[in-house]
Amino acid sequence: MSLESITQAQLDAYNAQDLDGYCSYFTDGVVVANAGGEITSTGIEAYRARYKDAFAKFPKNKAELLNRIVLGQSVIDHERVDRGDGTTPTFEVAAIYLFEGDKIARVEFAK
Numbered sequence: 001m002s003l004e005s006i007t008q009a010q011l012d013a014y015n016a017q018d019l020d021g022y023c024s025y026f027t028d029g030v031v032v033a034n035a036g037g038e039i040t041s042t043g044i045e046a047y048r049a050r051y052k053d054a055f056a057k058f059p060k061n062k063a064e065l066l067n068r069i070v071l072g073q074s075v076i077d078h079e080r081v082d083r084g085d086g087t088t089p090t091f092e093v094a095a096i097y098l099f100e101g102d103k104i105a106r107v108e109f110a111k
Contacts, residue, residue: 003099004068007075010104015062017055023048027105035096035110060084066092073099 006025013021032041041050067078075097082090098106
């Protein structure tokens, strides 16, 4: 699979709130950080807990892909996120996925 197709598959799993499928695209040591480099979580268990909570809190949450750039071992997605609860405003985010082989090892979010 290409990095672009892996990135799309993880986005599809995210939108389906398929926690196991979603987490399968990330390394065991996945690092999540803000665009400035501040690490917000480390490891797949922390990642899984983060999204288990998010999916429970926002069961209608969806991310719409606005643009995607593939550069070397990185993929940058520009997304619009709608929590689907009718009260939280939609927002845009850039997700920068850094790959090791065919898995995402680091993701940085710019909001």
